[in-house]
Every structure is written in C-alpha cells, then in structure tokens.
Amino acid sequence: MLDPKMLETLMGSIEEQLEGFKNEGKDKIFSVKSGGGLVEVKINGSGEVIDLIIDDELLEDKSSLQVLLISAINEANKEADNFKKESAMTKMKDLNPFK
Secondary structure (H helix, E strand, C coil), X not given: CCCHHHHHHHHHHHHHHHHHHHHCCCCCEEXXXXXXXXXXXXXXXXXXXXXXXXXXXXXHCHHHHHHHHXXXXXXXXXXXXXXXXXXXXXXXXXXXXXX
C-alpha cells in the first residue's frame, strides 16, 4: 500500500507529465495539400493556421476554393490530433510508477 506522501509525489509527477503532453508538439508544423497541391495549409501543434498558400487559378472559383480550404484545414487538424494521441500513448506506456 502506498503511503500518502508517496501517493502525493506520484500524482504530482503524473500531473507534470500530463502538462508536458499538452505542450508537446506546439512548435511542430503540420502541412497538408489538397486539390493536387492547389491549396496548402500549415498549422502548428496548437491547431493555429500559420500559413496558407492558394494557387492563383483557384481565385476565380470560389466554391472550389472553399471546399479545398475546408478539406486541407480539417486534414491538418487530424494530423495534429493524431500526433498528440500517438505521443501521449507512447508516454503513457512509460508512466508505470511501480517499476
């Protein structure tokens, strides 16, 4: 049985690691192209769009531009989420306080 001090230390360690999970990947850049490269969206690990590149030929086709932008943004967010999940799962395997 764990004594209260040990449990408190363990919980503090777990909280620190969970906070680290949130911050991990903030500086990572996820880049996605859609429409065969006509639209490129780059987001950071926080899900903020940091760059957007649109081919000139799309500027006259608003509906296609909208569809491709939505597609690229959604895909970039999925990539960022998957990175966070995979990273957390890897780290959770290492969170065994009873080693």
